[in-house]
Structure formats: structure tokens, C-alpha cells
Amino acid sequence: MNSSLVDLLPPLLIVAPILAATLPIALGLRFDRTGWSVAAITTGALFAAAGYLASAVHAGGRVTHTLGGYPRTYGIQLVADQFSILIVLLVTGVATGVLAYTRRGGPRGNTFYTAYLLLVGGLLGISLTGDVFNLFVFLEISSLATYALVASGDGPESAVAALKYLILGTVAASMYLIGVAFVFMATGTLNMVELAEAIPNAERQTLIQAGFAFIVVGFATKVAQWPLHTWQPSAYEQAPDGATPLIAALVSTASAYAFGRLIVTVFEVDYLASMPRAASIVLTVGCVSVLAGTVLAVIQREVKRMLAYSSVSQFGLVIAAYGVVIAGGSETAFTGAAIHLVGHGILKAGLFLSAAIVATSYGARTVDEYAGLAKRRPVVAGAMAVLLFALVGVPPAVGFVGKWYIALGAVEAELWPVAAVIFLSTMLTLAYAARLLEKMYFTPAAGAASARGHGPSTVATDGGEQSDGERGSDGGDESAAEGREDRASDDGAVETPLAAGVSYDPTGGPGRDGPGRSPDPVSSGMVAVVVVAALVAVALGFAGGAFADFLEPFLTEVFN
Amino acid sequence: MIDLLASRYTYVLMFVLLGIGIYMAIASENLVKKLIGVNLFQTAIFLFFVSMAYIDADGASAPIVPHHGEPGEVMVASPLPQVIVLTAIVVGIALTAVGLALIIRIYSEYGTLREDTLREVRADE
Numbered sequence: 001m002n003s004s005l006v007d008l009l010p011p012l013l014i015v016a017p018i019l020a021a022t023l024p025i026a027l028g029l030r031f032d033r034t035g036w037s038v039a040a041i042t043t044g045a046l047f048a049a050a051g052y053l054a055s056a057v058h059a060g061g062r063v064t065h066t067l068g069g070y071p072r073t074y075g076i077q078l079v080a081d082q083f084s085i086l087i088v089l090l091v092t093g094v095a096t097g098v099l100a101y102t103r104r105g106g107p108r109g110n111t112f113y114t115a116y117l118l119l120v121g122g123l124l125g126i127s128l129t130g131d132v133f134n135l136f137v138f139l140e141i142s143s144l145a146t147y148a149l150v151a152s153g154d155g156p157e158s159a160v161a162a163l164k165y166l167i168l169g170t171v172a173a174s175m176y177l178i179g180v181a182f183v184f185m186a187t188g189t190l191n192m193v194e195l196a197e198a199i200p201n202a203e204r205q206t207l208i209q210a211g212f213a214f215i216v217v218g219f220a221t222k223v224a225q226w227p228l229h230t231w232q233p234s235a236y237e238q239a240p241d242g243a244t245p246l247i248a249a250l251v252s253t254a255s256a257y258a259f260g261r262l263i264v265t266v267f268e269v270d271y272l273a274s275m276p277r278a279a280s281i282v283l284t285v286g287c288v289s290v291l292a293g294t295v296l297a298v299i300q301r302e303v304k305r306m307l308a309y310s311s312v313s314q315f316g317l318v319i320a321a322y323g324v325v326i327a328g329g330s331e332t333a334f335t336g337a338a339i340h341l342v343g344h345g346i347l348k349a350g351l352f353l354s355a356a357i358v359a360t361s362y363g364a365r366t367v368d369e370y371a372g373l374a375k376r377r378p379v380v381a382g383a384m385a386v387l388l389f390a391l392v393g394v395p396p397a398v399g400f401v402g403k404w405y406i407a408l409g410a411v412e413a414e415l416w417p418v419a420a421v422i423f424l425s426t427m428l429t430l431a432y433a434a435r436l437l438e439k440m441y442f443t444p445a446a447g448a449a450s451a452r453g454h455g456p457s458t459v460a461t462d463g464g465e466q467s468d469g470e471r472g473s474d475g476g477d478e479s480a481a482e483g484r485e486d487r488a489s490d491d492g493a494v495e496t497p498l499a500a501g502v503s504y505d506p507t508g509g510p511g512r513d514g515p516g517r518s519p520d521p522v523s524s525g526m527v528a529v530v531v532v533a534a535l536v537a538v539a540l541g542f543a544g545g546a547f548a549d550f551l552e553p554f555l556t557e558v559f560n
Numbered sequence: 561m562i563d564l565l566a567s568r569y570t571y572v573l574m575f576v577l578l579g580i581g582i583y584m585a586i587a588s589e590n591l592v593k594k595l596i597g598v599n600l601f602q603t604a605i606f607l608f609f610v611s612m613a614y615i616d617a618d619g620a621s622a623p624i625v626p627h628h629g630e631p632g633e634v635m636v637a638s639p640l641p642q643v644i645v646l647t648a649i650v651v652g653i654a655l656t657a658v659g660l661a662l663i664i665r666i667y668s669e670y671g672t673l674r675e676d677t678l679r680e681v682r683a684d685e
Contacts, residue, residue, distance in 0.1 A: 074640050133644050133647075136648070136651075137647055137648075137651060140651040140654075140655070141651075144651075144654055144655065144658060147658050147662070148658065151662055151665070156665065156666065156669030156670060157682070159662050159665040159666045159669065160666060160678065160682070162662050163591065163659065163662040163663065163666065166655065166658060166659050166662065167585060167594060167595070167598055167659070170598050170602070170655050170659075171582065171585065171598060171601065174598075174601055174602050174605055177605050177648065178605055178608070181605065181608055181609055181612060181641075184612070184641065185612050188638075190640070190644070
């Protein structure tokens with residue numbers, strides 16, 4: 001393998017999307033819709049490059065690049081090792097998948113794809129940087145892109161959500177920066193490897209402890225841990241349907257990764273274990289979030305909001321696993337955290353994509369409106385069911401493997417409360433997952449008629465030009481059910497609007513499919529993305545051992 | 561104690577600024593003032609970085625190549641924190657710009673800059 005080429009990949013992975021982000025706007029001056037093509041080419045290439053880099057890391061260990069040739073004492077280093085390459089693969093993979101969805105699902109427009117590429121560049125930067133200050137810069141780049149994406153949602157509510165996110169996110173990143181300042185003050189270096197050597201030998205230990213405290217608060221906000229999660233549900237809910245999967249799957253995941261990186265590489269487990277109360281604080285934050293997040297998710301009515309609160313609890317699991325790592329030096333728990341980060345990213349991307357498909361085709365956004373979905377869209381409902389079961393932690397899906405390793409680590413470290421919390425949260429996760437499943441599979445669709453008038457895309461059908469045996473919305477409920485059964489058979493093919501009032505405007509989008517034929521807002525490609533996400537979630541469940549093997553060299557290094 | 565305050569008065573100043581900034585961000589009902597508070601909060605951290613560069617070098621000059629004197633004779637502050645603060649300032653400006661753009665959008669949609677009024681308007685809808 002050409003080593004010089006591999007050395008160049010880490011900077012290229014960061015620079016390419018950021019440079020490409022300028023293209024949609026620049027080309028947009030001449031051409032109308034180039035954004036998607038540019039983004040597709042870039043993220044596709046990034047995914048391929050990430051795969052190549054992963055194979056190089058797997059074969060030869062860590063790949064480092066020293067930017068500008070400055071020594072790492074004051075320069076910036078980019079590092080791809082086993083832990084970071086997992087997140088790089090997740091970021092590029094999910095970005096490619098979500099992009100495939102946005103081809104038909106939207107949002108469209110060149111500026112959207114600019115923000116999209118900036119976000120991907122920032123997230124890859126978070127994953128690959130080996131410098132704690134550089135980490136702050138990339139955190140802020142990806143946050144800025146996220147604020148823009150959230151604000152691009154329909155309606156003024158999204159601006160309010162984005163501003164709330166901006167203020168909390170900025171304060172959180174600043175907290176992290178204070179922590180970095182304290183640690184820098186005590187050690188005089190910003191490089192992660194140098195810090196790992198300097199921190200235990202530093203004279204002023206109080207500074208480092210204060211620094212770690214600030215870093216914990218900063219990341220607890222960025223990762224959306226209770227009670228600092230308040231920005232997250234409204235941000236996820238108000239972001240455009242096509243952007244939420246990306247934000248939910250990646251932004252907090254990258255922050256959680258960065259926190260784990262700081263724990264194992266910078267502060268190092270042995271040092272943190274000797275720091276008073278560090279372990280118990282991280283453990284408490286994680287466990288409380290697990291319980292608070294699931295309880296809050298159970299009482300939500302909106303599907304997107306429910307999934308958002310579910311993220312609070314799932315990231316709580318990861319943070320709790322970090323607590324186990326600090327308290328017990330448990331490699332198993334760390335493997336579990338890494339698997340859960342990747343698995344949760346894929347699960348949330350799939351779930352939010354399914355929610356987006358349902359919202360696009362029926363305008364259904366609350367749990368009640370999902371009634372009878374399995375009849376109308378069996379493929380999407382099936383994929384969603386698989387993803388929900390994976391989220392609960394039913395074997396063999398990936399959600400189970402992550403939880404299993406974390407729980408095993410907790411038991412090994414004799415932290416029984418953590419194991420109990422994981423068990424309890426699984427029950428509660430089942431509570432909200434089962435509620436959605438029950439609506440989709442066992443509640444008749446007639447209940448959906450009560451959903452009349454919900455959702456921003458709702459337009460009452462006027463019974464106008466509909467050539468394929470469809471009637472207008474003025475029919476009764478019986479005939480509506482009849483029409484629905486007709487359509488139950490052709491999922492994935494032309495989907496005509498639901499007659500029960502929640503429907504897509506049949507006269508909208510003229511010209512694309514010819515007059516008189518309602519354009520299908522959901523293409524088979526969009527459905528395929530969700531199905532692939534569900535399949536990957538199950539397939540990765542079988543790969544738990546492979547994950548552990550892949551991480552093995554990294555683990556032996558950081559845990560000695 | 562007095563000595564410490566006299567020699568490290570910049571740190572005290574920074575944390576007073578930090579407190580004022582975070583208080584404004586939390587307590588002010590006006591969205592623009594909130595954003596100014598966040599800005600103040602960030603700026604305090606930037607100043608902290610700058611003053612920290614002089615930490616072990618009392619009486620050090622700014623980190624620029626001196627006109628006179630041999631290398632090694634003149635005590636200069638560490639250039640690294642000062643350089644990285646430059647990046648952080650750029651990030652802060654970008655954040656302020658995005659925040660102000662969002663505030664303009666909120667104002668044009670709801671016709672108010674106050675958070676309490678905004679809450680009422682949104683509750684009515």
C-alpha cells in the first residue's frame with residue numbers, strides 16, 4: 001500500500017468536503033440544481049476514502065499526519081486510529097445514505113447542500129483531530145452548520161429552536177474551551193499525546209481537575225444529557241425532515257466520541273480513576289439521563305420528539321459506559337460504548353428517515369396518526385419495526401450488542417446500579433417502542449381520520465383530476481378504507497394520496513409525471529435507504545465480536 | 561492574598577466578565593442582549609487565553625521579534641495561546657452572525673425581540 005497516499009487521506013477527508021461546500025453556491029449562480037450532485041460525488045468519494053483509510057488502519061495501525069510539518073508540540077496533528085476510523089466510517093456512511101434520501105425527499109436548494117457538506121467536514125474534523133484546541137474549532141464548525149440546517153425548517157418555529165440551540169451550544173463549547181485553557185495552563189501543550197504524558201506530572205493538579213470539570217459540563221450539553229438536553233428535542237423536531245436524520249445520527253455522536261477520546265487518550269483512565277469523584281460524576285450524569293430520557297420519551301405524542309428524547313437516554317448509556325470505564329478500567333464497557341455509538345447512529349438515522357417518509361406521504365407526525373401504517377406502507381413499517389426492536393435491544397440487532405457489552409462491563413466492575421439502570425431503561429424503551437408498534441400494526445387506520453388537518457403539508461383533496469380510480473376526500477370513512485386497501489398492495493409503486501383528509505395535493509408538482517397523475521412524494525429509493533438502514537442494524541449485530549477484534553489494538557494501547 | 565490579586569488581577573477580571581456574560585445570557589429577556597451576553601462570555605475566555613500567555617513570564621513583552629537585543633535576551637510571552645485565540649475569535653464572529661440572522665428571522669415572523677412576549681405569541685398559535 002502506498003503509504004504517502006494514506007498519510008494524505010486524513011487531511012483530505014476534512015478539507016475536501018469544506019472546499020466542496022463552496023461549490024453548490026458558486027455553481028448555483030449559473031445552474032439551478034447542482035447541489036445534490038456535488039454533495040453526492042463528495043460524500044461518495046469520502047465514504048470510499050474512509051473505507052480505504054480503515055483498511056490501512058486495520059492493516060498497519062495508526063495513521064498520522066502532521067499539518068504543515070510543524071512538530072506536534074505546537075502544531076496540529078491528524079490521527080486516524082481504530083476508534084476514530086469507526087466514527088469516520090459512520091459519518092461518511094450515514095451522510096451518503098441520508099443524501100440518497102434527499103434526492104427525492106428534499107430539502108432541496110444549493111444552500112442546504114452547502115451546510116450539509118460543511119457539517120460533514122466538521123464532523124470528520126472532530127473524529128480525526130489530535131489536538132484539543134483544534135477539536136473546539138471543529139466542534140464549532142459542525143455546530144454552525146447544524147444551526148443553519150435546523151433553521152432551514154419550515155416556519156418560524158425552526159428559527160426559535162435554532163437560536164436556543166445556538167445559545168446553549170455556544171455556551172457549551174465555551175465551557176469546553178475554558179477546560180482546555182485550564183489544562184493548557186497546567187501543562188503548556190495542546191496535543192493529545194503530549195497532554196497524556198504531561199497531565200500526571202503537572203504541578204498544579206487543581207487546574208487539571210477544574211479543567212476536566214468544565215469539559216464534562218461542556219460535553220454533557222453537547223451530547224444532550226439531562227438536564228442540559230433542553231435544546232435537543234425542539235432542534236430535532238423543527239429541523240427539516242431530511243436534515244434531522246443526519247443531525248440526530250451524527251452531531252451528538254461526534255461529541256460523545258470526542259468526550260470518550262479525551263477520557264481514554266488525553267486524561268487516561270488511570271489518572272481519572274485517581275481523580276476524586278470524576279467517575280461518580282460521569283456515571284451519575286449518564287445514568288440519570290438514561291432514566292430521564294426514556295421517561296420523557298414515553299410521554300411524548302410527536303414521533304420525532306419521542307425519538308429525540310430517546311437519544312437523550314441512548315447517549316446516557318454511552319456516558320454511563322464512560323463512567324464504568326473510568327471507575328473500573330473496563331475495556332468491555334469501552335467496546336460497548338464504541339459499538340453503541342455506531343449502532344445508535346445507524347438506528348436513529350433509519351428511524352428519523354422512516355418518520356420523514358411517513359410525514360412526507362401522509363403528513364402523519366404524532367403517534368396516533370401512525371395508526372394502520374403497516375397496511376398502507378408495509379415495507380416502511382417493517383423497517384421501522386426492525387429499527388425499533390433494535391433500539392430496545394432485542395438480539396441479534398446492534399442495539400443489543402452495545403448494551404450487552406456495557407452491561408457486562410458494569411457487572412465486571414461490580415457497578416450493579418448501572419446494570420440495573422440499563423435493564424430498567426430497556427423496559428421503558430420497550431414502552432415507547434411498543435406504543436408505536438401497536439399503533440402501526442394493531443390499530444385500524446380509520447383512527448387516522450381524526451388526524452385531519454395536522455401537519456404543514458396537509459392539503460385537502462378537492463376530488464379533482466385523479467385518473468387511477470381514486471376518489472376525492474368528500475367520501476365517507478367506509479369508502480376511504482376501501483380506497484386504502486386498494487393501495488395497500490402497491491407500496492413502493494405509485495402511491496396515491498390517502499383519502500382520509502391527510503393527503504398530498506394531487507394537483508401539486510405539475511408536469512413531472514404528466515397531468516392527471518398525482519406525483520408520488522416517496523420514491524422507491526427513499527424506501528430502500530430505510531430498508532438498508534434496518535438491514536445494516538441487524539447485520540452489525542452479528543459483527544459485535546468483529547468490532548471488539550477491530551478495537552483490540554487500540555484498547556491494549558490505552559488500557560496498557 | 562493581596563499580592564496574588566495584584567499580580568493576577570487579569571484573571572479576576574476575566575471571571576467577573578464571564579459571570580456577567582452568562583448572567584446576561586440567562587436572565588435577559590431580550591434576544592439581542594442574550595446574544596451579547598454569550599459574546600461577552602466568549603470574549604472573557606479569549607482574554608483569559610491572552611493573559612495566560614504571560615503566566616510564567618512577568619514583565620514579558622508581546623510575542624513579536626524585537627528590534628534590539630540578541631535572541632534569548634528578551635523575555636516574550638508564549639505566542640501559542642495568542643495565535644489560537646485568533647481562530648476562536650473568528651469562530652465567535654461567525655456564531656454572532658448566525659445568531660443575529662436568526663434573531664432577524666424571529667423578529668420578522670413574530671414582531672418581537674422579547675422572550676416572554678415570544679412565548680405568549682407562540683402559545684397562542
